[in-house]
Amino acid sequence: MNIRIGILGYGNLGRGVECAIRQNPDMELAAVFTRRDPKSVDILTPDVPVCPISQVEEWKDKIDVMILCGGSATDLPKQTPMYAKLFNVVDSFDTHARIPEHFSNVDASAKEGGKLGIISVGWDPGMFSLNRMYANAILPDGNDYTFWGKGVSQGHSDAVRRIEGVKDARQYTIPIESALEAVRNGENPELTTREKHLRECFVVLEDGADAAKVEETIKTMPNYFADYDTTVHFISAEEMKANHSGIPHGGFVLRSGKTGWNGETNHLIEYSLKLESNPEFTASVIVAYARAAYRLSQEGQTGCRTVFDIAPAYLSLLSGEELRKTML
Amino acid sequence: MNIRIGILGYGNLGRGVECAIRQNPDMELAAVFTRRDPKSVDILTPDVPVCPISQVEEWKDKIDVMILCGGSATDLPKQTPMYAKLFNVVDSFDTHARIPEHFSNVDASAKEGGKLGIISVGWDPGMFSLNRMYANAILPDGNDYTFWGKGVSQGHSDAVRRIEGVKDARQYTIPIESALEAVRNGENPELTTREKHLRECFVVLEDGADAAKVEETIKTMPNYFADYDTTVHFISAEEMKANHSGIPHGGFVLRSGKTGWNGETNHLIEYSLKLESNPEFTASVIVAYARAAYRLSQEGQTGCRTVFDIAPAYLSLLSGEELRKTML
Numbered sequence: 001m002n003i004r005i006g007i008l009g010y011g012n013l014g015r016g017v018e019c020a021i022r023q024n025p026d027m028e029l030a031a032v033f034t035r036r037d038p039k040s041v042d043i044l045t046p047d048v049p050v051c052p053i054s055q056v057e058e059w060k061d062k063i064d065v066m067i068l069c070g071g072s073a074t075d076l077p078k079q080t081p082m083y084a085k086l087f088n089v090v091d092s093f094d095t096h097a098r099i100p101e102h103f104s105n106v107d108a109s110a111k112e113g114g115k116l117g118i119i120s121v122g123w124d125p126g127m128f129s130l131n132r133m134y135a136n137a138i139l140p141d142g143n144d145y146t147f148w149g150k151g152v153s154q155g156h157s158d159a160v161r162r163i164e165g166v167k168d169a170r171q172y173t174i175p176i177e178s179a180l181e182a183v184r185n186g187e188n189p190e191l192t193t194r195e196k197h198l199r200e201c202f203v204v205l206e207d208g209a210d211a212a213k214v215e216e217t218i219k220t221m222p223n224y225f226a227d228y229d230t231t232v233h234f235i236s237a238e239e240m241k242a243n244h245s246g247i248p249h250g251g252f253v254l255r256s257g258k259t260g261w262n263g264e265t266n267h268l269i270e271y272s273l274k275l276e277s278n279p280e281f282t283a284s285v286i287v288a289y290a291r292a293a294y295r296l297s298q299e300g301q302t303g304c305r306t307v308f309d310i311a312p313a314y315l316s317l318l319s320g321e322e323l324r325k326t327m328l
Numbered sequence: 329m330n331i332r333i334g335i336l337g338y339g340n341l342g343r344g345v346e347c348a349i350r351q352n353p354d355m356e357l358a359a360v361f362t363r364r365d366p367k368s369v370d371i372l373t374p375d376v377p378v379c380p381i382s383q384v385e386e387w388k389d390k391i392d393v394m395i396l397c398g399g400s401a402t403d404l405p406k407q408t409p410m411y412a413k414l415f416n417v418v419d420s421f422d423t424h425a426r427i428p429e430h431f432s433n434v435d436a437s438a439k440e441g442g443k444l445g446i447i448s449v450g451w452d453p454g455m456f457s458l459n460r461m462y463a464n465a466i467l468p469d470g471n472d473y474t475f476w477g478k479g480v481s482q483g484h485s486d487a488v489r490r491i492e493g494v495k496d497a498r499q500y501t502i503p504i505e506s507a508l509e510a511v512r513n514g515e516n517p518e519l520t521t522r523e524k525h526l527r528e529c530f531v532v533l534e535d536g537a538d539a540a541k542v543e544e545t546i547k548t549m550p551n552y553f554a555d556y557d558t559t560v561h562f563i564s565a566e567e568m569k570a571n572h573s574g575i576p577h578g579g580f581v582l583r584s585g586k587t588g589w590n591g592e593t594n595h596l597i598e599y600s601l602k603l604e605s606n607p608e609f610t611a612s613v614i615v616a617y618a619r620a621a622y623r624l625s626q627e628g629q630t631g632c633r634t635v636f637d638i639a640p641a642y643l644s645l646l647s648g649e650e651l652r653k654t655m656l
Contacts, residue, residue: 019589023468044589099656100649120656127462129656130640131599134455136655137616137643138609140351184602259608261347261372267603271459274512274596280587281466281595288465308641308651312458315465316636321428323636327464328427328448328457 009069016283085113107304135255142257147175151249165209249278337397344611413441435632463583470585475503479577493537577606
């Protein structure tokens with residue numbers, strides 16, 4: 001029997017999960033749950049019900065893993081602990097500073113419900129975290145570097161959109177190539193915020209807005225832009241739609257480390273992602289971990305896990321024997 | 329108490345393990361075992377015994393993990409199953425085609441002895457395998473590419489050294505940049521052997537040897553060189569010593585995959601290593617997995633494992649709580 005997946009929250013991430021399920025022959029989409037009017041939600045998979053979130057409890061025995069696709073700011077801190085009592089769950093909680101607290105809430109709930117929860121799954125946190133951890137375990141003496149981009153930052157785009165006179169905006173985070181090269185060359189640079197990333201904004205103005213004032217407001221915005229070299233381009237709504245409607249992202253995790261009796265030997269470990277769609281890739285990672293959640297639960301395991309706690313083989317459709325034969 | 333490590337076989341890899349132990353404060357080197365005359369083996373760590381391999385059984389209760397540093401051709405197929413009856417073991421068995429058989433032999437022995445064995449640890453097999461596996465689980469629809477180098481291939485260097493008239497030789501495997509770029513650009517190329525790697529040989533001739541004949545013999549050697557574009561440089565013994573005494577290696581594992589309802593979105597996952605010393609890096613991976621072997625054994629687990637079977641957190645000196653706080 002296939003692993004029956006539920007999706008709770010149907011935005012870009014929920015749709016990405018729906019697409020990813022289709023690529024995994026051992027899984028099927030059982031139902032989508034939404035806070036909106038279910039009639040207003042068009043999903044892609046034929047013959048799958050879209051249900052109001054109030055009915056979720058009725059699906060307790062008809063869903064093997066519930067994937068929570070809400071936001072980290074307000075949805076997941078409540079939803080993941082709440083639903084971990086009823087379902088095996090996977091979320092993509094990405095507020096790094098609040099992960100310990102979230103872990104402990106989900107752990108308590110999942111244990112109470114006899115369920116298995118995996119939190120903070122995606123690429124950062126997620127695959128980037130894994131690569132930081134493996135690289136640190138292998139090279140204890142070294143330096144870590146993470147660069148993000150080139151990609152759209154939702155938070156920074158929103159910050160620009162809130163400025164008076166701005167109709168629409170898209171912000172790209174761009175790693176600075178010379179800084180990346182210095183790391184790759186083993187120079188172990190100490191990099192300031194400004195030396196690691198550029199910020200590039202594409203802005204559609206409201207009629208009659210003051211472009212110079214908008215640009216000044218962006219470039220001096222504390223936390224978001226003031227510490228970076230920022231460029232601002234004013235474009236038309238048509239150009240925005242034509243050239244900036246995707247949600248690409250990616251980045252680089254590097255560890256530069258030393259081995260040898262006196263640390264005389266240098267090594268570089270680099271992991272990078274180039275993603276045309278941030279939510280679709282995140283969804284693909286989540287779906288692989290949904291397989292792990294199901295299997296761990298089948299073994300009788302309960303409580304909260306992160307990517308650090310899960311043996312890689314649990315993610316794969318292949319058996320241990322097949323993995324050893326084809327991938328080792 | 330520290331994890332007490334034994335090293336069996338003291339060549340480049342054994343010495344790398346010795347250096348790596350020094351970088352991990354929860355470990356200590358208990359003893360080195362050798363088939364040579366122990367008096368002829370100079371190790372780096374003060375006050376650690378070098379013992380004849382015949383005495384290994386006496387150390388049964390004084391070593392937590394034995395790291396087997398022999399070769400894959402003849403040593404490890406015998407040694408790992410043999411010593412897995414007495415010790416938790418880690419090896420770097422790298423004959424890909426024979427891994428299933430080796431796994432099954434070690435599994436039976438380790439279970440018989442109530443011990444835990446981890447085989448095929450290093451970077452390929454090892455970290456490259458892990459990255460292939462994770463990337464395949466995340467992007468089920470895609471293509472895999474592995475490039476090796478720039479680095480020294482021991483097997484190919486040996487093959488050149490066996491040619492009549494050759495006094496010394498070093499062979500570098502070099503990935504072809506344009507092929508790598510085609511993969512990175514999402515072109516999903518089908519690459520022949522010749523299109524992926526170049527082979528570059530540095531050769532010191534015996535006095536009076538026929539250079540043209542040696543070059544011809546190298547370039548037409550089946551399996552090793554005939555399918556590649558190979559360049560041969562004749563150099564002096566002094567130049568060999570000055571410029572080619574290191575054992576660098578590395579490479580790239582890439583997966584180019586598609587997501588979206590109709591596979592319309594492209595992604596690239598890339599993992600790469602740039603290693604100044606192949607054996608020292610391999611040793612560093614092995615030592616991290618020795619920590620895992622110890623912990624799994626402490627939990628009462630027995631039998632054979634590979635990198636696929638081991639949750640990443642087992643490799644790290646940090647607790648789950650610290651990992652979530654600092655690396656997730």
